[in-house]
Amino acid sequence: MMYLTPQKRALGAVFERASRPLTPPEICEEARKELPTLGLATVYRAIKQFLAEGQIRAVEVPGAAPHYESAARHHHHFFVCCECKRLFDLIGCVRGVQSLAPQGFRVRQHEIVLYGECAACANQEGAL
Numbered sequence: 001m002m003y004l005t006p007q008k009r010a011l012g013a014v015f016e017r018a019s020r021p022l023t024p025p026e027i028c029e030e031a032r033k034e035l036p037t038l039g040l041a042t043v044y045r046a047i048k049q050f051l052a053e054g055q056i057r058a059v060e061v062p063g064a065a066p067h068y069e070s071a072a073r074h075h076h077h078f079f080v081c082c083e084c085k086r087l088f089d090l091i092g093c094v095r096g097v098q099s100l101a102p103q104g105f106r107v108r109q110h111e112i113v114l115y116g117e118c119a120a121c122a123n124q125e126g127a128l
């Protein structure tokens with residue numbers, strides 16, 4: 001039986017309920033709702049441990065800071081907001097990726113990243 005500190009339990013819960021990948025400061029802010037004294041150093045330590053245990057994975061997208069998400073999430077892609085720099089999950093995938101590859105090539109995996117403004121940022125711009 002693994003011993004779970006209150007810190008790790010709270011941080012694990014953040015990953016479970018997150019609807020998008022989070023940066024360490026975002027994870028810290030979210031977990032502080034439960035543990036107000038939680039420090040960012042603890043968050044980084046827990047991330048390292050969760051990664052080693054295979055509970056979470058790093059999401060590395062060009063033009064965005066490293067984000068983390070639960071490893072239980074299945075295949076999906078991301079939207080990067082160029083204004084607030086947050087990352088969002090996309091629902092669904094494109095069909096026919098194989099047909100983009102040259103004749104005789106076999107696609108093993110793919111990455112799709114959309115860049116733009118999230119709804120909140122797009123609204124703000126319209127209000128100016």
Ligand SMILES: [Zn+2]
Pocket residue numbers: 081082083084085086117118119120121122
């Ligand atoms: Zn935004």
Ligand SMILES: [Zn+2]
Pocket residue numbers: 075076077092093094110112
């Ligand atoms: Zn896909």
